[in-house]
Amino acid sequence: MKLQDTLSNSEQELDISKKVRIYLCGVTVYDESHVGHARTIIVFDVLRKYLEKKGIELEFIQNFTDVDDKIISRAQTEGTTAEEISTKYIENYFKDFDGLNVKRATNYPKATEHIDDIIKFIEKLIEKQIAYTTKNGVYFSVSKFPEYGKLSKKKIDELQSGARIEIDEAKKDPLDFAVWKFSDIKPIWDSPWGKGRPGWHIECSAMSIKYLGENFEIHGGGRDLIFPHHENEIAQSESCTGSPFAKIWVHVGMVTINGEKMSKSLENIKSIKHVLKNWGPNIIRLFCLSGHYSKPIDYSEDLLKENLTKWRQAETCYYELIHASSENHEEINPIVKKASTEFDNALEDDFNTHLALSAFFQLVREGNRLAADEKLGKEDAQIIKIELQRMLEILGLSIPEMTENEKQEIDNLIENREQFRKEKQFEEADKIRDKLNKMNVELIDHKVNTIWMKKENIKAEN
RNA sequence: GGUACUCUGGCAGAACGGUUAUGCGUGAGCCUGCAAAGCUUAUACAAGGGGGUUCGACUCCCUCGGGUACCUCCA
Structure with missing residues (x-):
């Protein structure tokens, strides 16, 4: 399978000769998840389901960022603790994504449960004199990593000139970022340098390496994480281990609404709860898979309705198949084979879910056509159904069971x-x-x- | 301002240096007691603008322009 790799800016072949290790940057748990989050997670859900269906063993890690300024400020405004906020939204997350028919990851490590790993990681960076301590915390020294900017294709000097980063006189360089922040406000932990909490990027470096090793196959997330988050992860990890970090960097395009990025600050989000209530999981999944993962997709009622129409066709086909009762036989094997091959080829070629869906609906139409012509035989239906079901499972679409x-x-x-x-x-x-x-x-x-x-x-x- | 991505018919979205993509929508028809669903068929000036290379460009090159994202927390 070929995937578009942000680091090399080219398509890279995924190595499936051994266990495929995937790390996906999950969400910061301080609020409702929305369709933007859903898209990234659904794309990866289908990716892993496809690989697993092919019999490839994989390890899929997705983190929760459960220590962060936003969580803390949310806790303060609600008069509660950060832990309560993150616990609440983790539960909320699972409710949403179970509802979206997303398979659980192998593990969901949390930053707060890996403080020791994070501290050890920072110790190594200090040992190597890549990180230094100031009165505010421990900082990663960007100048010690000459390849800084290689993922986001940014030039260090340009970053500095355009930097709007808040000025911290204690830092050696405005681009240096915190790996440990000193603080007296809970949640805080003891560290060799003083009480505080980890910086945002360090958790993913520490946890991905802990669970997947120093270099693993795929690291992914939303496009908006390329800089600074993933850039910083690379800097930390490669400085620390001295070896290349993730092999393929897969970034999922933004969900826009009226052409603008869906985000809390723009107040244009559609929460997963909301869309699940109005459209159900299948339509949302179809919508999220309707464009190539690397490109943005625009959330609109028209597009959702289009997917609803298509889903109705799929449902119809499914019921035609299970009710087929005649003894008629048609030449269906080539048709099924064609759809199946096109489906797989589309996914193998940079995970083109739109084309895969075309193949899926092609099969649906064939089933419906036979049924409309009163030519759908029992055994033929069974053959089509097996393939249809395989596709449904990979796409994570489900037809409600009845008693x-x-x-x-x-x-x-x-x-x-x-x-x-x-x-x-x-x-x-x-x-x-x-x-x-x-x-x-x-x-x-x-x-x-x-x-x-x-x-x-x-x-x-x- | 910088960087990346992007610009195909009403919408979504492909391939390809020279053949209809396809789907949704829309029109007509078939089926039906009537519907619904489905099917069949038709439909589209398509290529952001302007140059160039070529016998021939949507596809290659240049240029101008539009859009989005990132450069600050962000899936």
Whole structure:
């Protein structure tokens, strides 16, 4: 599989000859997660599901930043502790992302649970004279890392001239960044240099190396993390270990809304709770996968509606497949094979989810076409269904399961309606259909039979 | 101001130096007791502007312009 690597600014082949190790920069837990977060995490969710489906072993680490100025200030305004805030939003995070059908990572390390590792990491940096102590904290000396700027393609001197970084006289260089901040305000920990808390970037260096080793396959996150976060991570990690850090840097484009980045400060966020309530997980996932991961996508009702239309087609296909009962046979193997190959090829080629979705919907259309022509045989349907299900699993899309009782009830109602139809009592028949509609069950009248589909209840409101 | 990315039909989004992308939307039709769903079919001046290379450019080069992101916390 080829992936666009920010560091080399070129496509790089992912090494799948051994366990694939992935580190994804997760969220700072101080507030609701929104669609922007969802996109990055869903992209990685599909990536790992695809690799796992291929039988590739992988380790997927995603951190929680649970110590940070924003958490602390939030705790102060709410009159509570930082720990309570982060705990609350971690729980909240899992509620949201379970709802989005995101598979749990191998591990979700937290900064606060790795203070010892962070301190050891800083000690090494000091030992190597790459970090130094001031009255405010411990700082990483950017000038000690000549390759600084290689990820974000920034020139150090240009950064300095344009720097709007707050002036700290104690620092040797305005670009130097904190790895440890002295503080008396909780949460604080003891360190060889004084009480305080870790800087933002150091946790990811310490934790990724701890769990994945000094050099691992993929390090990812949102595009907005390239600078300074990932740049600083590289500087710290490579200075500390003396070896190259992550092999491929994958950055996911921003979700915009009316062309502007979705972010809390612009007050244009759509929370995951909100969109989950109005659109459900499948539409949101389809939306997040509708463009190439490296490019921005614009959140709009039109686009969501388009995905809803497509999802309805997929649902229809699924129900046509499971209800197929004829003994008819068509030449379907080449069709299934084609869709399957196109799906995989699209993902192998820089993880082009849009093209993969095209292949998926191509298969959906084939299924629906056969059904519409009354040519969908039982065995053929099974063959299509196996492939469709494979794609659904990789994409993380799911059709709600129904209990046997529900199915039985539906079948009974359909039978009643059939009786009325035969007797040309259409009013009575339509009453039953309306009743089923209210249960989100839609009917498809075929020539020989009537099948039902349980449609996901989607408000489709923005 | 700097850096990166980006600019294809109403919208989303591909490939390719010379062939219809495709999907959504829209129109028509089929199916149906009627619907719904689905299917079939049609539809689009498409390439940000201007130059150049070429027999031929959406695809290569130059230039001008627009957009977004980052340069401060940010997925």
